[in-house]
Amino acid sequence: MVFIVLESEHRSRPPAARKVWQLLASLGMSPSLALFVCCSASAHTTGISYADIEIGERQVDVKLQLNLRELQFAAALDENRDLQIEPAELQAGFRRFAPDLLKQYRIGTDDEEGQATLRSVAAGPETGEVECWLSYEFRQPLDDLWMRATLHDLTDSGHWHLAQVRYDGQQEQRTFNLENPEVRIELWRSWLSYFKLGRRFLNLALQSALANLDLAAFLAGIVLVRNTAAGILSAPLAFLFAQLVAFVAGARFGSVLPPGFASAALALSVVYVAAENLLLKEITHRGWIAAFFGLIYGFAFAELIQNAGLPQKGILTALFCFQLGIVLVVAAIVALMFAASQGLHRLARPRQAVVLASLSFMLLGVFQFIRRVS
Numbered sequence: 128m129v130f131i132v133l134e135s136e137h138r139s140r141p142p143a144a145r146k147v148w149q150l151l152a153s154l155g156m157s158p159s160l161a162l163f164v165c166c167s168a169s170a171h172t173t174g175i176s177y178a179d180i181e182i183g184e185r186q187v188d189v190k191l192q193l194n195l196r197e198l199q200f201a202a203a204l205d206e207n208r209d210l211q212i213e214p215a216e217l218q219a220g221f222r223r224f225a226p227d228l229l230k231q232y233r234i235g236t237d238d239e240e241g242q243a244t245l246r247s248v249a250a251g252p253e254t255g256e257v258e259c260w261l262s263y264e265f266r267q268p269l270d271d272l273w274m275r276a277t278l279h280d281l282t283d284s285g286h287w288h289l290a291q292v293r294y295d296g297q298q299e300q301r302t303f304n305l306e307n308p309e310v311r312i313e314l315w316r317s318w319l320s321y322f323k324l325g326r327r328f329l330n331l332a333l334q335s336a337l338a339n340l341d342l343a344a345f346l347a348g349i350v351l352v353r354n355t356a357a358g359i360l361s362a363p364l365a366f367l368f369a370q371l372v373a374f375v376a377g378a379r380f381g382s383v384l385p386p387g388f389a390s391a392a393l394a395l396s397v398v399y400v401a402a403e404n405l406l407l408k409e410i411t412h413r414g415w416i417a418a419f420f421g422l423i424y425g426f427a428f429a430e431l432i433q434n435a436g437l438p439q440k441g442i443l444t445a446l447f448c449f450q451l452g453i454v455l456v457v458a459a460i461v462a463l464m465f466a467a468s469q470g471l472h473r474l475a476r477p478r479q480a481v482v483l484a485s486l487s488f489m490l491l492g493v494f495q496f497i498r499r500v501s
Contacts, residue, residue, distance in 0.1 A: 332452025377429025
């Protein structure tokens with residue numbers, strides 16, 4: 128079989144454009160009008176490639192189908208410059224560019240990336256099509272993996288890649304393009320899959336909560352000046368319970384807060400608590416305040432976890448580990464601020480130290496609020 132890289136004007140058109148051309152010609156329309164309509168159809172044609180992926184115990188086999196004319200290195204395969212790519216040229220030339228292909232088609236796990244090789248290449252059943260057989264070897268058994276396909280870097284930015292993934296008698300359809308170049312596949316072959324899933328969402332919670340200055344300042348302000356009759360843990364526990372209720376509701380039914388409301392409200396929570404510390408001599412309602420703002424934090428966390436993508440299986444593991452991360456961060460902040468507040472009370476002028484800390488929290492909250500609403 129022979130691939131024609133530079134064919135005649137009629138054969139080089141995409142199939143959809145050829146059909147439009149033939150239809151208009153049969154109706155006797157003028158060549159100029161037919162050419163205009165044909166070019167319009169060609170302009171909207173998007174390159175598509177296909178893959179059949181089989182996931183084994185330690186190996187992933189990929190049958191990849193590409194349109195040879197769309198590849199940026201297609202012309203380089205025609206070594207004798209006769210505008211045809213012979214089977215021998217395809218075999219020899221394509222392997223030279225195999226590293227470029229494998230760089231744009233990667234499969235791995237959280238612990239290692241598969242060792243990719245191009246096993247064979249051949250002309251496809253359709254004219255201008257090439258079929259590649261890729262293999263990815265792993266040292267450890269596969270429990271879950273990620274796939275990254277950036278074939279648009281070898282073709283054009285509008286390229287789409289459609290993959291059928293098969294493993295353990297199951298099938299999944301995955302789509303890759305410029306906006307969505309990477310996906311994860313959970314195989315659920317052992318308890319290790321649940322462990323990795325839980326670890327991933329635990330890390331997501333820890334990173335998000337530790338990077339959230341509003342949360343740290345809000346909890347610090349609550350612990351800094353508290354109702355001594357209620358104890359140190361009443362307000363943090365009310366906060367945790369309220370955010371848990373909102374988190375579960377938001378994860379199940381979606382957030383009820385208007386877009387942008389949560390981020391502004393979280394900044395105002397810091398301002399409110401800091402203002403209470405500055406203006407009130409006796410605070411008796413910290414638990415209710417913590418619970419009220421805990422609801423807003425809970426809905427914000429639910430939106431975060433939904434944007435991160437909840438798995439189809441193991442959703443309870445993901446939700447539990449995310450909440451575990453929130454609890455750990457809240458406990459750490461409360462413990463640190465309790466120790467700091469105990470140290471402030473030993474100072475000669477503890478009230479002045481509380482005022483300075485509260486002013487700092489208030490300025491932070493005002494700055495965050497202005498930045499988010501502007």
